[in-house]
Amino acid sequence: MMKDMSLLEQQFGTTAPLPRLTGKEVLAGPDPAVCKVKGVMFGGRKQFLSDTLGEERFNQLLARLSPRTAQYTRTPLASSWCEFESIVELDRAIYDLMHRDYPNILALIGAASAELGIGKVYKSLDNAELTTFLEKSALFHSQYQKFGRVQFEKTAEGGRMIYSDYPCFSPIYCASAFGFFLEAILRHGGTNPRVVESTCQTLGDAACTYEMTWR
Numbered sequence: 001m002m003k004d005m006s007l008l009e010q011q012f013g014t015t016a017p018l019p020r021l022t023g024k025e026v027l028a029g030p031d032p033a034v035c036k037v038k039g040v041m042f043g044g045r046k047q048f049l050s051d052t053l054g055e056e057r058f059n060q061l062l063a064r065l066s067p068r069t070a071q072y073t074r075t076p077l078a079s080s081w082c083e084f085e086s087i088v089e090l091d092r093a094i095y096d097l098m099h100r101d102y103p104n105i106l107a108l109i110g111a112a113s114a115e116l117g118i119g120k121v122y123k124s125l126d127n128a129e130l131t132t133f134l135e136k137s138a139l140f141h142s143q144y145q146k147f148g149r150v151q152f153e154k155t156a157e158g159g160r161m162i163y164s165d166y167p168c169f170s171p172i173y174c175a176s177a178f179g180f181f182l183e184a185i186l187r188h189g190g191t192n193p194r195v196v197e198s199t200c201q202t203l204g205d206a207a208c209t210y211e212m213t214w215r
């Protein structure tokens, strides 16, 4: 049992949403200096893994990783830039180790980072706060990723996040975003959240588009 369980896991259990793991993967891109993510992403995963796996299994996971990725995970430096390749390596190792018990483990990882970023749980839907949170997530995109652009659009029943111009991408990475958005909706008091990735760069589309609806 997790010490600090996301609302996604509390309300959806360990089965939904399941990741789509098919699609093309580009880990470094034409300019590897650009394919970087912030160390804070490793910090969030370390917290989640320590809570969920315990120390012994966490160390087993570290042993499966390349030295660089193990270092980022063991001693995350929140404000440093880390290779995109390493976050994908870590998430794939987590998936391999845990998906039998947690088929939606990649979504749970994304949910855990939303949980860290939001903290407070709203008792009833606060549409304005939720919209502001999603707008801010888009605004601060470049603080977490050195690559790509993002745009948030409000829709009649929710919102839409559009990520584009990625020189590097992986379906493993796209899969954790589902949990991030679902948890964001749930924590702001939204009910019946739905997140669909309607287009995806790993499938040859120009953007990864996450359509979100809630009530």
Ligand SMILES: [Zn+2]
Residues within 6 Å of the ligand: 174, 197, 199, 200, 201, 202, 207, 208, 209
């Ligand atoms: Zn995608």
